[in-house]
Amino acid sequence: MTDALLDIRRLDAGYLGIPVVHGLDLRVNAGEIVALLGPNGAGKTTTLLTISGLLPVIGGTIGFQGRSIAGARPDVLARRGLAHVPEDRALFMDLTVRENLRLAGGRRAAHTERALAYFPALTDLLRRPAGLLSGGEQQMLALGRALATEPALLMIDEMSLGLAPVIVERLLPVLRRIVDDTGCGILLVEQHVPMALEIADRGYVLSRGRLRVEGTADELGQRYDFVTSSYLGEAPGPAGDQPCADNAGTDPALVDTRCASAGLE
Numbered sequence: 350m351t352d353a354l355l356d357i358r359r360l361d362a363g364y365l366g367i368p369v370v371h372g373l374d375l376r377v378n379a380g381e382i383v384a385l386l387g388p389n390g391a392g393k394t395t396t397l398l399t400i401s402g403l404l405p406v407i408g409g410t411i412g413f414q415g416r417s418i419a420g421a422r423p424d425v426l427a428r429r430g431l432a433h434v435p436e437d438r439a440l441f442m443d444l445t446v447r448e449n450l451r452l453a454g455g456r457r458a459a460h461t462e463r464a465l466a467y468f469p470a471l472t473d474l475l476r477r478p479a480g481l482l483s484g485g486e487q488q489m490l491a492l493g494r495a496l497a498t499e500p501a502l503l504m505i506d507e508m509s510l511g512l513a514p515v516i517v518e519r520l521l522p523v524l525r526r527i528v529d530d531t532g533c534g535i536l537l538v539e540q541h542v543p544m545a546l547e548i549a550d551r552g553y554v555l556s557r558g559r560l561r562v563e564g565t566a567d568e569l570g571q572r573y574d575f576v577t578s579s580y581l582g583e584a585p586g587p588a589g590d591q592p593c594a595d596n597a598g599t600d601p602a603l604v605d606t607r608c609a610s611a612g613l614e
């Protein structure tokens with residue numbers, strides 16, 4: 350096991366013992382934002398649910414802060430510093446903003462203050478039920494609530510889902526500030542590639558449960574066409590050739606080699 354904050358090796362994950370994610374290798378270091386990209390149904394949410402202990406590991410290992418966490422209970426992992434903002438944000442809609450924050454931070458006011466420091470727009474909304482907030486405000490509350498637990502690793506599933514681009518543009522720099530201030534790592538699940546590459550240090554692209562390509566955000570940005578074609582599992586190759594992504598199995602190095610030889614660099 351390396352000193353990576355999150356160290357996933359050959360992970361098989363899925364439902365009722367049937368994998369939908371196959372042989373995933375993924376690492377997140379402290380102080381970095383890592384994007385997990387891929388189309389609908391690629392296995393991104395399944396991966397996060399498995400890291401969080403909400404789904405059992407079918408195969409492979411998950412290390413967190415140098416220890417194996419496969420099989421650990423979600424509440425234990427949360428106390429150890431793993432925060433998960435799920436796709437549906439999982440707020441208590443009938444409770445106020447303040448109550449949602451307090452539930453997460455163990456009722457300590459300092460934790461609420463911490464969340465408000467990053468999302469000052471919530472300050473005037475503390476008495477409002479979460480269900481009456483706009484989509485952007487709800488996402489701020491979900492992120493603020495996760496921050497209130499002082500996580501070492503913050504996992505965010507589809508942060509931009511349902512939000513106007515202008516709202517997303519306001520949230521992105523906050524993620525960077527959180528990482529710079531606290532030294533935590535962020536695993537950001539996104540379908541929206543340009544948005545994710547704008548903020549991430551590195552990224553992984555999943556399609557149909559397999560890793561298609563990984564690299565720094567700059568590398569993935571330069572190979573934008575390849576990344577987006579990976580979404581379909583149909584990276585274009587020369588006539589008669591198999592599509593790069595499907596040809597390449599799970600080995601990202603192989604994806605790189607074959608696509609370079611197909612003139613896609």
Ligand SMILES: Nc1ncnc2c1ncn2[C@@H]1O[C@H](COP(=O)(O)OP(=O)(O)O)[C@@H](O)[C@H]1O
Nearest residue numbers: 363364369387388389390391392393394395396
């Ligand atoms: N509760 C479930 N039971 C069985 N299969 C599921 C369940 N949830 C998701 N899946 C399947 O797992 C695959 C990956 O889904 P998911 O991880 O939600 O993808 P993503 O988050 O990348 O859109 C899909 O084929 C999906 O149909």
Ligand SMILES: [Mg+2]
Nearest residue numbers: 393394395436
């Ligand atoms: Mg999902």
